[in-house]
Amino acid sequence: MRMKRVDIMKVGVIGIGITKFGEIWEQGLRELLLDAQLRALNDAKIDAKQIDSLFTGNMIAGLASGQLHIGAMAAENLNLNKPSVRVEGACASGSLALRQGIAAIESGSADIVMASGVEKMTDISTEQVTTALMGAGDEELEGFNGLTFPGLYALLASAYMKEYGLKREVLAEVSVKNHFHGARNPYAQYQSEITVDTVLNSTMVADPLTLFDCSPITDGAASIILASEKTAKKMGAEVYITGSGLATDTLSLARRKSLLRLDAGINAAQSAYKQAGITAKDVSFAEVHDCFSIAEIYAVEALGLAKQGEAAQLYTSKQTYFDGKKPVNTSGGLKACGHPVAATGIKQAIEATMQLRGEGGKRQVKGATTGVTYNVGGSGGTACVHVFKKMK
Amino acid sequence: MFRESPIIRWRNYSDRYKLRGYKCTKCSATYFEYKGMCPCGNLDFTEIDFSGRGKIAAFTQIHGGPEAFENKTPYCVAVIDLVEGARIEAQVMDCKYEDLKIGTEVEAVFRKFYSSGEKGVIHYGTKFVPKF
Numbered sequence: 001m002r003m004k005r006v007d008i009m010k011v012g013v014i015g016i017g018i019t020k021f022g023e024i025w026e027q028g029l030r031e032l033l034l035d036a037q038l039r040a041l042n043d044a045k046i047d048a049k050q051i052d053s054l055f056t057g058n059m060i061a062g063l064a065s066g067q068l069h070i071g072a073m074a075a076e077n078l079n080l081n082k083p084s085v086r087v088e089g090a091c092a093s094g095s096l097a098l099r100q101g102i103a104a105i106e107s108g109s110a111d112i113v114m115a116s117g118v119e120k121m122t123d124i125s126t127e128q129v130t131t132a133l134m135g136a137g138d139e140e141l142e143g144f145n146g147l148t149f150p151g152l153y154a155l156l157a158s159a160y161m162k163e164y165g166l167k168r169e170v171l172a173e174v175s176v177k178n179h180f181h182g183a184r185n186p187y188a189q190y191q192s193e194i195t196v197d198t199v200l201n202s203t204m205v206a207d208p209l210t211l212f213d214c215s216p217i218t219d220g221a222a223s224i225i226l227a228s229e230k231t232a233k234k235m236g237a238e239v240y241i242t243g244s245g246l247a248t249d250t251l252s253l254a255r256r257k258s259l260l261r262l263d264a265g266i267n268a269a270q271s272a273y274k275q276a277g278i279t280a281k282d283v284s285f286a287e288v289h290d291c292f293s294i295a296e297i298y299a300v301e302a303l304g305l306a307k308q309g310e311a312a313q314l315y316t317s318k319q320t321y322f323d324g325k326k327p328v329n330t331s332g333g334l335k336a337c338g339h340p341v342a343a344t345g346i347k348q349a350i351e352a353t354m355q356l357r358g359e360g361g362k363r364q365v366k367g368a369t370t371g372v373t374y375n376v377g378g379s380g381g382t383a384c385v386h387v388f389k390k391m392k
Numbered sequence: 393m394f395r396e397s398p399i400i401r402w403r404n405y406s407d408r409y410k411l412r413g414y415k416c417t418k419c420s421a422t423y424f425e426y427k428g429m430c431p432c433g434n435l436d437f438t439e440i441d442f443s444g445r446g447k448i449a450a451f452t453q454i455h456g457g458p459e460a461f462e463n464k465t466p467y468c469v470a471v472i473d474l475v476e477g478a479r480i481e482a483q484v485m486d487c488k489y490e491d492l493k494i495g496t497e498v499e500a501v502f503r504k505f506y507s508s509g510e511k512g513v514i515h516y517g518t519k520f521v522p523k524f
């Protein structure tokens with residue numbers, strides 16, 4: 001019997017581009033996307049014509065502005081007539097676009113790919129955003145009952161806090177740390193530090209989650225350009241994606257096996273780690289999906305940075321700061337950097353690339369060699385994990 | 393966004409009005425509302441009308457609602473384990489939020505949900521009240 005060949009997948013990151021995240025009234029969906037695309041091309045030092053395929057994540061434009069067909073829009077922006085597809089998986093749309101780009105390269109159908117994410121959220125009312133985002137849950141089993149997105153995560157928080165005794169003040173440390181990082185990130189929506197009291201004293205959104213436990217409503221776009229290992233090496237790329245894991249679960253919380261963990265996240269992490277040939281111990285830093293503070297607790301456990309039920313100690317001992325043992329969300333996370341839903345997955349990939357290139361500025365993780373990104377759709381219906389490696 | 397079509401909700405009326413569930417004929421797992429294929433692989437279900445008794449497994453009070461519920465805040469939503477085994481998400485009402493706990497016993501009641509616009513259809517369904 002022949003031994004099975006074990007090839008570690010390597011797809012190079014040759015260009016990154018991101019807009020400022022925030023309330024960007026003067027730019028629409030198309031302009032935001034173009035802005036990120038041009039920045040990525042500029043960073044890669046390639047011409048748009050060199051791109052073979054485009055994948056673009058977008059969640060709410062169809063509801064918010066009536067604009068669908070974002071695939072063609074992304075290609076038109078660069079005057080291309082190449083294959084271009086819009087990808088949607090709720091808040092994980094960006095990572096799904098990235099994963100589709102990797103798959104296109106791995107299949108040999110493309111050598112250079114652009115993966116983007118774009119969201120224009122501040123044109124509509126908060127109630128409309130709430131309704132649109134709830135499309136990520138189970139419309140019939142959850143939405144009809146008045147559940148909201150913060151409501152779903154508040155349900156998870158209530159079950160987790162009871163089971164593991166997670167204290168409210170410790171949960172607040174997630175947002176405090178993310179704002180600390182956001183204050184050191186020039187493209188973050190909120191570049192200000194906060195305290196535990198800021199979180200505890202802010203408006204209640206869905207008990208126990210207050211406004212400062214929740215990621216904001218954000219406009220923004222992000223683009224990343226990938227190339228096959230051969231091409232990326234020729235271009236001198238330093239950062240490579242070596243693992244990609246994707247898993248799904250039921251849309252509704254009620255039909256999950258447990259409220260205390262996100263199985264999709266655990267499964268996605270395990271398959272990405274396996275493909276990359278790493279374990280949680282090899283991870284230098286993680287960019288994770290903290291749409292709500294409690295989501296970061298579930299994320300670090302899914303990634304194996306803490307054991308099930310024990311994430312609190314990472315926060316009481318402040319290990320998740322950029323200079324700690326297990327840095328998490330050096331970008332400021334969704335909370336401080338902002339959460340233009342479908343752009344978030346690409347933003348995570350960009351932050352991972354910047355850290356590995358040594359471009360992290362005031363939030364640079366020293367000696368980082370391996371970064372992971374963890375992006376979730378809905379309350380855990382989709383989870384997508386990628387492993388990034390610095391290679392010389 | 394589109395105004396909601398009444399027929400989308402009408403399709404589920406019988407399930408919601410009677411708190412009707414589906415029991416797998418092979419492994420006996422029960423579900424509230426439609427479940428296409430049971431994880432055991434079976435496609436056959438028998439209808440069961442739940443007793444409406446259950447316990448709270450997780451709960452929250454929502455202060456910022458979606459469009460259909462924006463005038464009804466704050467309201468409580470819970471994950472409820474029905475005695476027959478199915479788990480559902482529903483509103484809990486007629487109580488002080490502070491009195492609710494994980495484990496509180498609740499009972500189903502038939503209530504108005506919302507109407508689709510000013511002249512639209514009024515939707516009803518099942519909510520729960522605690523049994524202290």
Ligand SMILES: [Zn+2]
Nearest residue numbers: 416419430432
């Ligand atoms: Zn079955």
